[in-house]
Amino acid sequence: MRKPLPFILLGILAVIQLAIPASMILRYENALSEGTPLKFRTGLYDPYDPFRGRYVQLRFELSQINSPEGIELDDGEDDSYYRKPLYVRFAPDENGFATVAAITQNKPDSPGPWLRTNVTNARWSNRHTISITLPFDKYFMNEEAAPEAERIYIEASRRTNPATRADETVWNDGNYALVYVLNGTAAMEALVVNGQPIEELLRQQSTEAVTSDEETSP
Amino acid sequence: MPLQPRPHTLRWLEQELPAWEREGLLSPESAAALRTRYQSERGQSHQLGLVLISAFGACLVGAGVISLFAYNWDELGRPARTVLALLPLLITQVLAFLTLARWRDSAAVRESVCGGLILSIGAAIALIAQTYQIGGDFAQFMLTWFALSLPAVYLLRSGLGYWLCQIALIVWGSYAQWRATDMLQWYPLFFAATVPYYIWLRNRSDHAIQALFNKWALALALPIGLFLWLDTIPKNAWPFIFTAYFAAGLLLDQSRESLRGRPFALIGALCLSCLLLSLSLHDGWVEDAAFGHDWALLASIATGLVWLAAILITIVQRRYWLLSLALTPLVVLFTQLACIGYGSPDNPAISIRLLPSAILTLYTLAACIVMLVTGMRTRRLQVLNLGLLLLGALAVFKFFDSDLGLALKGAAFITVGGLFLITNFVTVRRTRKGGRHA
Numbered sequence: 001m002r003k004p005l006p007f008i009l010l011g012i013l014a015v016i017q018l019a020i021p022a023s024m025i026l027r028y029e030n031a032l033s034e035g036t037p038l039k040f041r042t043g044l045y046d047p048y049d050p051f052r053g054r055y056v057q058l059r060f061e062l063s064q065i066n067s068p069e070g071i072e073l074d075d076g077e078d079d080s081y082y083r084k085p086l087y088v089r090f091a092p093d094e095n096g097f098a099t100v101a102a103i104t105q106n107k108p109d110s111p112g113p114w115l116r117t118n119v120t121n122a123r124w125s126n127r128h129t130i131s132i133t134l135p136f137d138k139y140f141m142n143e144e145a146a147p148e149a150e151r152i153y154i155e156a157s158r159r160t161n162p163a164t165r166a167d168e169t170v171w172n173d174g175n176y177a178l179v180y181v182l183n184g185t186a187a188m189e190a191l192v193v194n195g196q197p198i199e200e201l202l203r204q205q206s207t208e209a210v211t212s213d214e215e216t217s218p
Numbered sequence: 219m220p221l222q223p224r225p226h227t228l229r230w231l232e233q234e235l236p237a238w239e240r241e242g243l244l245s246p247e248s249a250a251a252l253r254t255r256y257q258s259e260r261g262q263s264h265q266l267g268l269v270l271i272s273a274f275g276a277c278l279v280g281a282g283v284i285s286l287f288a289y290n291w292d293e294l295g296r297p298a299r300t301v302l303a304l305l306p307l308l309i310t311q312v313l314a315f316l317t318l319a320r321w322r323d324s325a326a327v328r329e330s331v332c333g334g335l336i337l338s339i340g341a342a343i344a345l346i347a348q349t350y351q352i353g354g355d356f357a358q359f360m361l362t363w364f365a366l367s368l369p370a371v372y373l374l375r376s377g378l379g380y381w382l383c384q385i386a387l388i389v390w391g392s393y394a395q396w397r398a399t400d401m402l403q404w405y406p407l408f409f410a411a412t413v414p415y416y417i418w419l420r421n422r423s424d425h426a427i428q429a430l431f432n433k434w435a436l437a438l439a440l441p442i443g444l445f446l447w448l449d450t451i452p453k454n455a456w457p458f459i460f461t462a463y464f465a466a467g468l469l470l471d472q473s474r475e476s477l478r479g480r481p482f483a484l485i486g487a488l489c490l491s492c493l494l495l496s497l498s499l500h501d502g503w504v505e506d507a508a509f510g511h512d513w514a515l516l517a518s519i520a521t522g523l524v525w526l527a528a529i530l531i532t533i534v535q536r537r538y539w540l541l542s543l544a545l546t547p548l549v550v551l552f553t554q555l556a557c558i559g560y561g562s563p564d565n566p567a568i569s570i571r572l573l574p575s576a577i578l579t580l581y582t583l584a585a586c587i588v589m590l591v592t593g594m595r596t597r598r599l600q601v602l603n604l605g606l607l608l609l610g611a612l613a614v615f616k617f618f619d620s621d622l623g624l625a626l627k628g629a630a631f632i633t634v635g636g637l638f639l640i641t642n643f644v645t646v647r648r649t650r651k652g653g654r655h656a
Contacts, residue, residue: 006318006373013369014311017339018304020366021346025300028350052348053287138353188351 031187035180036113038090038098040134041171042191043157054146055138056153056191061171064131065100086132089114090181095173113181136179136186141198149191149198152205156194228256268326273378276330280337287345296349303345306338314374325428332376336367336383357399360390364408372415377428383412384439391446405447409439430479437467437481441489448517455514457497457550462518462525464490465544469528472537477600490543491608494585495615497550498578522547539601542588549581582612590637594645602645606638 041061065088090113091101108114117132141149157175178190190197196204235252238244244252283306294302313331321327340363346352347359364386371379387408394402416436419429444463448456468486477484525547532540553574586609593602613634617627 007315009369010314010318010373013366013373014314017307017311017342017366020362021304021307021342024343024346024350024352028352052344058353136351136353139351140348 027185028187031180031182031185032189035182035185035187036090036092037096037189038092038113038179038181039096039176039192040098040179041173041176043153043171043175052138052140054143055140056146056149058137058139058177058191060134060137060177062098062100063134064129065103085116085118086130087114088117088132097173097176098179107184111183114184115181115186116184134186136177136188139177139188139191139198145199145202148202148205149193152198152201153193231256269329269377272326272330273333276333276378277337280334280341284337284341284344287341287348299345299349303342303349307335307342310335310338314370317374328374329376329378332370332374332379333382335370335374336363336379339363339366355397355399357390357393357397357401360386360393361401361408364390368411375419375425375428377431380412380415380432381435384435387412388439388442388446391443395446395449402447402449405443409443412436412439433479434481437471437485441485448513451514451517454554455518457493458547458554459514459517459521461490461493461550462521462547464493465547466521466525466528469525469532469537469540469544472532472535472540487543487604490546491604491611494543494546494578494582494608495611498575498582498612499615539588539592539596542585542592546581546585549577553577579612579616582608586612590641594641594648597645597648599642599645602641606641610634610638 040058043059087104087106087108088100089102089104089108090098093099107116115135117134119130119132153175157170157172174193174195176192177188178192180187180189192198193201231252235244235249239246239249287303310331314335317324317327317331343359343362364383367379367386368383370376371383387405391402391405394405413436416429416432419425419432422429441460441463444460448459464486466486467482468490471480471482471486473480525544529541529544532538532544556577557574586605589601589605589608593599593605613630617631
């Protein structure tokens with residue numbers, strides 16, 4: 001007769017293996033249904049992850065924020081806050097765009113739209129600005145759609161600065177990520193470009209291209 | 219671990235046994251006992267090909283599933299993609315149960331199911347992250363994958379799974395090092411979780427081949443892990459710590475096994491030689507102060523104690539020639555203390571910039587001579603060739619690192635090349651003579 005212990009252990013392991021993805025699903029479904037919807041103005045480019053596929057990497061206007069009270073950024077050599085966690089509480093403005101309501105070093109006691117972030121650069125030249133990473137910096141897309149999304153986005157948001165002749169991102173209200181934030185969890189619902197979800201925009205462009213082909217063909 | 223006969227040796231034994239029986243050298247009972255003794259090992263050797271093919275097949279299927287999911291089927295809704303993410307995991311979990319119940323003794327099934335299970339764990343987490351747009355940290359993804367996979371290796375006794383877990387741990391460590399996350403300090407703990415499986419395995423004669431594969435995984439993963447983990451300490455502590463580690467590996471992994479069965483010794487000898495050569499260069503030394511750092515001191519003491527124990531064992535076992543390479547940490551320590559005592563190696567005022575390089579060059583030369591003499595005296599070509607290789611490499615390194623004239627360099631090369639030819643010729647002749655006399 002087979003010993004029961006390996007089966008019991010494998011059963012426990014199987015439950016844990018399923019529980020991890022299941023807990024991810026529950027946490028993000030909860031954030032999508034109960035969280036505060038916030039819009040984050042974005043810029044993006046198109047890299048690749050071997051496991052999760054093609055995505056557009058997001059940059060946010062809110063990634064550089066004024067340093068919080070009580071955190072002194074001194075002489076440029078101090079990196080004591082570099083890569084340290086901070087808790088940022090957000091609030092929507094009148095148009096639903098995210099604004100920073102508070103930044104603390106301790107985890108907030110009350111529930112609400114706050115996130116844990118990492119300080120990536122505390123040595124900013126003016127000593128009053130820090131760079132943070134937001135935990136929703138990737139938008140996964142279909143393999144063929146991601147490069148096209150990047151092209152559309154560049155058309156919609158980049159311009160050449162006449163003074164420096166360098167390309168720069170123009171932050172505007174038409175390009176943003178719609179994110180539901182609840183107690184440290186951020187679930188991204190949509191990536192909006194030119195006021196439309198990117199998938200819808202891509203579908204629309206594809207339909208227009210087909211129609212145009214049909215009209216031009218004899 | 220018992221010494222493993224090679225497949226061709228087993229075939230030879232099988233062919234010879236009937237003749238020995240006929241000639242009366244062995245009784246039929248003794249021949250039968252020998253056949254039984256080596257039957258399981260013959261079986262293991264035959265199984266190896268099947269196991270490798272099954273494991274490779276499982277890896278390909280798993281990688282295919284991950285790629286298929288990575289395509290991002292965004293036309294399917296969230297619920298459908300969630301089910302798709304968990305389905306391969308559920309299937310491989312059921313297969314794992316069946317394997318334990320019915321095919322526990324089949325290494326091929328265990329390996330392929332464990333490989334499939336590990337890859338489907340990764341696929342499930344990745345697809346959920348893709349579906350819910352969880353950017354997250356790649357290091358966290360790899361660590362979760364490792365933590366959920368390692369218990370499956372223990373339960374299904376899989377060598378492939380063991381390698382996959384070691385690779386996952388190294389990838390996680392590399393990424394954590396790059397991102398300078400605090401989690402990296404826990405690397406030894408995660409690595410330690412993989413060791414009991416190998417210890418259990420090496421005591422089982424029916425898993426000898428897998429034990430060898432896993433020993434190689436350990437021997438490769440351990441120095442890489444040490445390198446990643448020690449990233450935060452001053453680099454000047456590295457020469458002692460790493461030479462002590464590789465020397466201990468060389469000394470402690472000595473058995474009757476062939477070189478392929480002693481990966482710690484092989485990697486130890488090669489890496490120690492490379493370290494010796496790089497430290498004999500003028501720029502091979504980092505000039506900042508070393509041992510003031512707590513972790514550096516602790517790591518140096520820990521590896522130093524293991525190395526000392528290995529030296530004592532070697533002396534008791536009278537394998538003296540091994541000490542020629544294995545005393546490197548002592549020389550490194552002496553050189554560092556000399557530098558600290560007399561100033562920085564780069565301090566032109568004290569004119570000792572050449573000191574570390576000179577000491578290590580002389581020591582390497584001495585080690586080469588000891589190996590050459592030992593190799594010739596004991597007729598061991600492996601030792602002789604290692605000594606010659608090290609000597610040749612030292613000559614090449616010095617060619618580029620010194621300001622000697624071309625004529626002198628040319629003469630040095632001819633001398634070393636001549637030494638290669640003469641010593642090999644003499645040793646081969648002696649070995650043949652010895653064989654004829656025997």
